[in-house]
Amino acid sequence: xxxxxxxxxxxxxxxxxxxxxxxxxxxxxxxxxxxxxxxxxxxxxxxxxxxxxxxxxxxxxxxxxxxxxxxxxxxxxxxxxxxxxxxxxxxxxxxxxxxxxxxxxxxxxxxxxxxxxxxxxxxxxxxxxxxxxxxxxxxxxxxxxxxxxxxxxxxxxxxxxxxxxxxxxxxxxxxxxxxxxxxxxxxxxxxxxxxxxxxxxxxxxxxxxxxxxxxxxxxxxxxxxxxxxxxxxxxxxxxxxxxxxxxxxxxxxxxxxxxxxxxxxxxxxxxxxxxxxxxxxxxxxxxxxxxxxxxxxxxxxxxxxxxxxxxxxxxxxxxxxxxxxxxxxxxxxxxxxxxxxxxxxxx
Numbered sequence: 001x002x003x004x005x006x007x008x009x010x011x012x013x014x015x016x017x018x019x020x021x022x023x024x025x026x027x028x029x030x031x032x033x034x035x036x037x038x039x040x041x042x043x044x045x046x047x048x049x050x051x052x053x054x055x056x057x058x059x060x061x062x063x064x065x066x067x068x069x070x071x072x073x074x075x076x077x078x079x080x081x082x083x084x085x086x087x088x089x090x091x092x093x094x095x096x097x098x099x100x101x102x103x104x105x106x107x108x109x110x111x112x113x114x115x116x117x118x119x120x121x122x123x124x125x126x127x128x129x130x131x132x133x134x135x136x137x138x139x140x141x142x143x144x145x146x147x148x149x150x151x152x153x154x155x156x157x158x159x160x161x162x163x164x165x166x167x168x169x170x171x172x173x174x175x176x177x178x179x180x181x182x183x184x185x186x187x188x189x190x191x192x193x194x195x196x197x198x199x200x201x202x203x204x205x206x207x208x209x210x211x212x213x214x215x216x217x218x219x220x221x222x223x224x225x226x227x228x229x230x231x232x233x234x235x236x237x238x239x240x241x242x243x244x245x246x247x248x249x250x251x252x253x254x255x256x257x258x259x260x261x262x263x264x265x266x267x268x269x270x271x272x273x274x275x276x277x278x279x280x281x282x283x284x285x286x287x288x289x290x291x292x293x294x295x296x297x298x299x300x301x302x303x304x305x306x307x308x309x310x311x312x313x314x315x316x317x318x319x320x321x322x323x324x325x326x327x328x329x330x331x332x333x334x335x336x337x338x339x340x341x342x343x344x345x346x347x
Contacts, residue, residue, distance in 0.1 A: 005122030006097050008156070009339050010112055011085050012141045013129045013294065015104030016075040020066035026059035032104045037140040040201060062297075069300040078102075080294035081129070083327035084335065091336040097121060103141045110148050123157045124149075125342045127335060129293050131170055132233035133163040134197055135205065159342040165233040166222075166240040169334035173325045174290055175244035182245065185320045187286035189277055190247050191270070192238040193307075194291040195298060196256035197230055199264045205229050213266075231266050237290045253277075257289075258298050270303075271310065278314035285311060286320040293331065295324045 017028040033039055033050045041049070066075070073079045081100055089098035097119045101112035116124065126145050130137045142160055149155050164170045182190070199213055206212035211225040212232075219232040226232045235254060242252045255273040259265040270287075277285060287307065289299045304321035311319040325331035 004095075005120055006095055007339075007343060008116035008119065008121035008124045009088065009092070009096055009098040010101055010109075010116065010124060010126045010145065011081070011088065011098065011129055011335070012101050012103060012109065012126065012145070013077065013081045014137060014141075014296075015102035016077045016296070017063075017066060018106060020063050020070045022059040022063045025063045025066060026055055028105050029059060029062065030055060035104075035136075035140055037143070038136045040135075040198075040204070065297060065301045068305060069297055075296075076300055077294050077296035080324070080326040084129075084294065084332060087327050087329070087332035088335050088339070091332055092339060096339070103137075103144060109141075109144050113145070113148050113152075117152065117154075121156055123159070123343070123346065125159050125161065125339050127161045127338055130291075131163060131237060131293065132165045132194070132230050132291060133205075133228055134230040135201060136197065138163065157346065159346050161338050161342055163233060164338065165237045167334075167338075169337050170293075170325075170331075171237075171240045171244050173328060173331035173334045174241055174288070176330045177325055177328050178241075178245060178288055178322045181320065181322050182247075182286055185284065185286055185318070187284045187320065188251070189282045189285055190242070190245070190252045191273065191277070191285060191287045192234075192241065192252065192254045193257050193270045193287050193289050193303060194234040194237075194254065196259045196265045196269070199266055202229060202231050202266060234291065241288065241290055257302060270307065274307065274310055274316075275314055278311070278316055283317040284320075285316055285318075286322055288322045289324060292324050294326050299324060 015028065015032065017024040033054060036046065039046045039049065069076055071079065085098050085100040089096065092098065097116055099112040099116055101107055101109040103109065126142065128138045128141045202212050205228040206226065208225060211218055212229050219235045222232045222236050238254045255268045255270040256266050257270040259269065287303050289303060292299055299321060308319040
């Protein structure tokens with residue numbers, strides 16, 4: 001008689017400090033920025049940059065930013081992600097065991113995998129909660145999962161959900177959250193602001209070495225030439241989401257936020273796009289952040305606070321930070337669908 005074991009599901013997000021304090025932020029940033037997929041330079045220069053130029057100064061400022069978004073329940077990213085995991089577990093039912101892990105910080109990937117192993121799972125489905133692929137986020141999370149599994153005595157069959165940048169279930173979940181917010185706000189323009197990446201990381205994802213960032217139209221579609229290109233994925237998300245929201249092309253645009261350091265990052269930059277929109281006569285600006293499935297420092301503080309202050313200083317009437325899918329019921333069902341697809345594909 002065959003043994004029917006539950007399917008383990010590991011939802012992986014990026015991570016958050018344990019507390020909005022300089023000490024906790026320093027610990028988090030050390031783990032995050034020491035990852036060679038995040039700062040992809042040789043080990044010694046990376047160590048010098050992180051420990052000599054970033055960690056002595058950045059934790060205090062970052063802690064102030066985290067305090068501005070911290071809730072009584074804790075970090076928004078962790079609160080929303082855990083609510084998502086709980087909702088997915090309820091939708092999937094008794095044949096599944098769902099755990100949340102963060103690539104950096106807690107709950108850790110080793111801890112979450114150990115809890116799943118203790119349940120006696122028969123297979124594992126890993127869902128990186130990053131819509132668009134990047135080596136710094138998706139690649140790092142998946143690599144860490146397999147690094148931990150490599151030390152396990154018994155490794156179950158593993159399936160990894162791929163990027164879902166234009167998957168209808170993701171687009172509809174993001175659109176369902178945005179629709180009522182946009183209807184109430186009635187923006188003049190909708191800006192899709194994605195997390196930025198250094199240009200060198202985009203070029204590394206180009207197998208030919210000749211397509212990515214080679215022209216103004218290189219990201220106009222996703223094809224075999226740029227199938228792993230984060231920037232092309234972002235533009236595909238923006239097109240699909242604008243279509244779902246019925247926002248005309250002339251009233252929407254794309255930009256990239258959160259750049260760090262002096263190395264060239266992908267453009268246009270969000271903080272430079274705002275003055276252009278203000279100069280064009282836009283007064284009511286809505287910003288969606290479709291690189292994130294859960295609200296976090298980059299959405300609530302960088303857009304909801306700093307970008308709003310910048311917009312006000314530019315003479316704008318109002319700026320709306322549209323919430324991420326978080327633990328919206330449609331997004332919970334969408335993630336459950338992503339899991340079921342992987343199970344069916346492996347059957």
